Amino acid sequence: MNHFAKASTSAKKIVKEFRDYSIEKNIGETITVDIFAEGESVDVVGTTKGKGFQGVVKRHGFAGVGEASHGQHDRSRAPGSIGGSSYPSRVFKGMRMAGRMGNDRVKMKGLKVVKIFPEKNYILISGSVPGHIGSTVFIQK
Numbered sequence: 001m002n003h004f005a006k007a008s009t010s011a012k013k014i015v016k017e018f019r020d021y022s023i024e025k026n027i028g029e030t031i032t033v034d035i036f037a038e039g040e041s042v043d044v045v046g047t048t049k050g051k052g053f054q055g056v057v058k059r060h061g062f063a064g065v066g067e068a069s070h071g072q073h074d075r076s077r078a079p080g081s082i083g084g085s086s087y088p089s090r091v092f093k094g095m096r097m098a099g100r101m102g103n104d105r106v107k108m109k110g111l112k113v114v115k116i117f118p119e120k121n122y123i124l125i126s127g128s129v130p131g132h133i134g135s136t137v138f139i140q141k
Contacts, residue, residue: 014136033116033123036139040113046130046137050103055079060096106130 004011007028023035036042056062056079064076079098083091111127123139131137 032118032121034118036113036116036123038113038116041110042113042125043107043109043140044111044125044129044137045105045107045140046135048102048104048106048130049132051101053099054101055098056096059098059101
């Protein structure tokens with residue numbers, strides 16, 4: 001609350017520090033889309049959509065066993081072998097297995113600024129912007 005009181009502004013939902021910021025701003029001033037230009041290349045940082053706990057077919061693109069014949073019982077989406085038994089007696093790090101998918105911080109580089117709407121403080125970016133609708137993203141020059 002002391003940071004907001006010093007800036008003489010109300011409390012905000014998200015507080016973010018911007019390092020190596022070349023434009024001079026005083027404490028409490030607002031950053032708008034005017035710092036960007038149409039046709040400029042930018043990087044967009046966001047958190048991807050969370051998919052929850054997923055199997056190896058969806059998470060890593062495994063094909064499964066294939067044909068469901070010759071006694072293959074419910075093996076069409078199974079991961080298969082994960083390593084040796086007596087040697088090395090463990091599972092190697094990085095083995096692709098089922099687990100939590102998504103909800104990762106991702107930076108999409110080289111996206112293009114198509115249009116800027118300064119009256120509404122909107123920016124239109126062409127490309128794959130990470131995150132769900134309404135999520136917070138950070139746009140970097």
